[in-house]
Amino acid sequence: QVQLEESGGGLVQAGGSLRLSCALSGRTFWLYTMAWFRQAPGKEREFVAGIDRDGVSTEYAGSVKGRFTVSRDNAKNTVYLLMNSLKPEDTGVYYCAATRALYVYTSTDEYDYWGQGTQVTVSS
Numbered sequence: 001q002v003q004l005e006e007s008g009g010g011l012v013q014a015g016g017s018l019r020l021s022c023a024l025s026g027r028t029f030w031l032y033t034m035a036w037f038r039q040a041p042g043k044e045r046e047f048v049a050g051i052d053r054d055g056v057s058t059e060y061a062g063s064v065k066g067r068f069t070v071s072r073d074n075a076k077n078t079v080y081l082l083m084n085s086l087k088p089e090d091t092g093v094y095y096c097a098a099t100r101a102l103y104v105y106t107s108t109d110e111y112d113y114w115g116q117g118t119q120v121t122v123s124s
Contacts, residue, residue, distance in 0.1 A: 002026045002113040004096045009118030012086055016122070020081040022096030022115055029077035030054075032098040035111060036070060036081045038120070040092040048094070049081060050104030059104040064090075086122045093117040 008020040024032065035050035049070035050059045058070050069082040079096065097111035105111075 002032075002098055004098060004113055004115035006094065006096050006115045006118040009094060009120045011121045011123065014086060014088055014122055014124050016086050017082070017084045018086065018120060020083070020094055020096075020118060020120075022079045022081075024077050024079075024098060029072075030074045031100060032113075033101050033104055034070075034072060034079040035097045035099075035104060036079075037095045037097060037108060038090075038092040039095070039117075040089075043092075045095065045108055047106035047108075050106070051079065052102065052104055057104060059106065061106075083120070086120075088122045088124045091120060091122050094120050 003025045006022045012018055033052050036048040037045050038048050039045040048061050051070045051072050055072050067085045072079045095117045096115040098113040099111045
């Protein structure tokens with residue numbers, strides 16, 4: 001059974017940075033395309049960024065492109081999300097997700113495994 005555990009969330013001022021980490025256990029990490037989603041209070045969960053198995057192909061939501069960077073270390077079974085120039089509208093619970101699909105998808109329906117989430121709060 002795949003288990004995902006996020007870490008690295010917290011409270012940061014606008015303009016600051018955070019790096020989220022997500023460790024996968026229970027299966028072979030490199031078989032999974034990985035993604036980050038977020039959910040703000042009262043809103044639906046939305047795609048933030050994703051990376052394919054080899055780390056060659058990445059996708060970003062338009063609202064974070066140029067500020068966030070997704071990466072993975074297959075030797076450490078971990079995917080990262082580096083978030084720079086944070087804005088108050090980036091506030092939410094950030095979730096890590098995994099799929100055996102070959103490509104990065106932006107729909108939550110395509111992902112089979114989810115972490116518990118980590119809170120990111122950006123103050124103005």
